[in-house]
Amino acid sequence: MTRPTATWGLRPLGVLRTPRFWRRLAQVVFFAFFVYGGWVSAVAFSSREARESVVPEGSLVWTQGSLPLLDAYPPSAVCRFTARGRAVSGCIVALLSESLTVAASARVVLPYLLVFVLLSFLVGRLWCGWVCPLSALGDFLNALRRWLGRGFFSVGAEWRRKLRGGAYGLFGGTVAVSWLIRPERYKATWQCWLFLPFCQVCPARLACPLVAGAGPTSWGAFTHPVQAFMTVASWAVLGLFAVTFVTARRLWCHLCPIGLATSWFNRGSPLELVKEPTRCNRCGACADACPMSLTHVRDEKEHAVLNSPECILCLRCVEVCPRDDCLTLKFARLPIVKSRFKVTRPPRRVRPRLTREKKEEVREDAPVGV
Amino acid sequence: MGEARTQLGILIPEAAASAPPESQWLVEGTLSFVPGALTSTTGFRILEEPGEVPDPSVRRGADSGSGEVPIQVTGEVAYPDGSLMFVDVCFPVTLAEARSHRYWLVAAPEGRARGYQPEPGASLPVITFVLRQESGSAPPAIDMTVGQMMVRVDQHPGLYYYWYLVPLVGILAVLVWRKVHLR
Numbered sequence: 081m082t083r084p085t086a087t088w089g090l091r092p093l094g095v096l097r098t099p100r101f102w103r104r105l106a107q108v109v110f111f112a113f114f115v116y117g118g119w120v121s122a123v124a125f126s127s128r129e130a131r132e133s134v135v136p137e138g139s140l141v142w143t144q145g146s147l148p149l150l151d152a153y154p155p156s157a158v159c160r161f162t163a164r165g166r167a168v169s170g171c172i173v174a175l176l177s178e179s180l181t182v183a184a185s186a187r188v189v190l191p192y193l194l195v196f197v198l199l200s201f202l203v204g205r206l207w208c209g210w211v212c213p214l215s216a217l218g219d220f221l222n223a224l225r226r227w228l229g230r231g232f233f234s235v236g237a238e239w240r241r242k243l244r245g246g247a248y249g250l251f252g253g254t255v256a257v258s259w260l261i262r263p264e265r266y267k268a269t270w271q272c273w274l275f276l277p278f279c280q281v282c283p284a285r286l287a288c289p290l291v292a293g294a295g296p297t298s299w300g301a302f303t304h305p306v307q308a309f310m311t312v313a314s315w316a317v318l319g320l321f322a323v324t325f326v327t328a329r330r331l332w333c334h335l336c337p338i339g340l341a342t343s344w345f346n347r348g349s350p351l352e353l354v355k356e357p358t359r360c361n362r363c364g365a366c367a368d369a370c371p372m373s374l375t376h377v378r379d380e381k382e383h384a385v386l387n388s389p390e391c392i393l394c395l396r397c398v399e400v401c402p403r404d405d406c407l408t409l410k411f412a413r414l415p416i417v418k419s420r421f422k423v424t425r426p427p428r429r430v431r432p433r434l435t436r437e438k439k440e441e442v443r444e445d446a447p448v449g450v
Numbered sequence: 451m452g453e454a455r456t457q458l459g460i461l462i463p464e465a466a467a468s469a470p471p472e473s474q475w476l477v478e479g480t481l482s483f484v485p486g487a488l489t490s491t492t493g494f495r496i497l498e499e500p501g502e503v504p505d506p507s508v509r510r511g512a513d514s515g516s517g518e519v520p521i522q523v524t525g526e527v528a529y530p531d532g533s534l535m536f537v538d539v540c541f542p543v544t545l546a547e548a549r550s551h552r553y554w555l556v557a558a559p560e561g562r563a564r565g566y567q568p569e570p571g572a573s574l575p576v577i578t579f580v581l582r583q584e585s586g587s588a589p590p591a592i593d594m595t596v597g598q599m600m601v602r603v604d605q606h607p608g609l610y611y612y613w614y615l616v617p618l619v620g621i622l623a624v625l626v627w628r629k630v631h632l633r
Contacts, residue, residue: 190612190614193614198621348625
């Protein structure tokens with residue numbers, strides 16, 4: 081039996097051929113690293129003095145100064161809500177939001193901004209497909225859907241535009257609220273409950289402490305009406321997050337402001353998804369497989385570089401493309417992955433299970449001499 | 451109940467070699483705290499060395515050999531539950547030439563909110579410090595990392611710390627160029 085599969089330049093054997101395997105592996109490793117890595121950092125990387133004075137033993141607080149580069153990449157090494165709500169770092173949205181509220185000096189913000197811009201430029205939106213711990217959780221839900229045999233609906237171009245507008249609204253609203261609640265503007269105490277506005281409704285606020293073993297610390301914060309509103313809103317957003325991943329694969333990723341911030345670098349990144357239009361037969365396998373419901377890989381007829389702001393570079397299209405060298409992932413013009421049509425064994429789950437009687441029938445039906 | 455201590459490092463980079471030795475500086479900055487961490491600033495102390503905290507009943511003033519640095523606390527902003535959200539602090543430091551000095555910020559027990567469990571990580575401040583010379587006119591540049599209150603003192607305000615803008619602008623320029631030309 082034949083089926084299309086992509087191969088890596090280094091051509092490893094068996095399951096190691098597929099980008100999907102490496103993507104899953106990366107998601108698991110980064111999920112563990114980001115959610116539990118703070119503890120490792122506290123134990124292994126921080127100085128003895130810092131461990132004894134600042135970081136409580138066993139805490140998930142990511143110590144500053146240990147791996148500063150990772151602190152700036154979105155989401156950060158440890159989400160603010162992972163470490164019992166008391167982490168000191170955060171994603172790029174949290175960084176901008178907090179910097180605006182506390183009026184942080186540009187000298188403090190610029191190094192972090194530089195790291196974010198540099199990494200986003202180098203790998204574009206690869207973060208969303210391979211690294212983001214929230215989307216790893218979402219992919220787990222998606223796998224649950226497949227296991228249950230449920231279908232999904234694709235998001236059309238019109239809806240994708242609306243959702244991207246929603247992401248801009250979330251990003252802009254976060255920036256605006258963060259600036260408006262600056263301490264010198266405080267006239268009423270309720271404003272302080274809007275500190276880090278997006279973080280308060282981010283799915284990570286409720287999901288990360290649970291998986292980090294900190295318990296449902298953020299689920300019942302009702303001290304003030306504004307805080308209670310944000311808590312209920314976070315429930316709704318987490319529900320939306322789960323429902324969208326189960327029913328429409330990565331619909332949430334169209335709304336995510338962190339994904340929006342990285343998507344600005346996708347088109348100009350040296351990590352490029354390149355199509356050879358003459359080899360494409362418009363079979364549509366790429367469009368069917370795309371978790372972001374993108375169709376431009378199938379529809380593109382002229383332009384070679386396919387980096388769309390919404391593409392998360394999960395390489396599902398490269399993996400399922402049945403044409404040799406039609407789709408290629410390149411970094412600085414150097415090919416990394418190419419689509420290949422290979423003769424392989426079919427996936428175990430789709431092979432028909434033959435009972436003893438069926439096997440007898442098959443043997444009987446076989447032509448003479450075979 | 452132990453004190454919540456935060457390490458405070460003040461470093462003089464190479465650019466400060468021109469500063470007069472043993473010069474007095476004023477460190478001004480804003481500390482931010484999570485809800486419920488502290489209720490008042492009466493217990494705020496800055497120590498030169500970790501060790502015994504001086505008797506809280508003793509009035510703080512000029513350093514009398516106790517290792518304590520006098521600190522002025524102003525501009526308190528509180529959460530609705532009364533605990534502190536932002537605090538402006540100001541204290542003098544003596545920086546020797548090309549040396550670094552570490553201080554200890556102590557939030558004494560009387561400043562804690564009721565029922566608050568002592569957890570040093572809980573009072574990690576998020577700070578933007580401004581350092582200025584007592585008699586000088588132009589404030590020198592500073593830099594710091596969040597959390598451990600690492601304050602870097604520099605004599606050169608302005609462009610020295612803005613070198614980050616050079617690669618930042620460069621990357622953005624390449625990005626725009628690629629967006630326009632690499633279709």
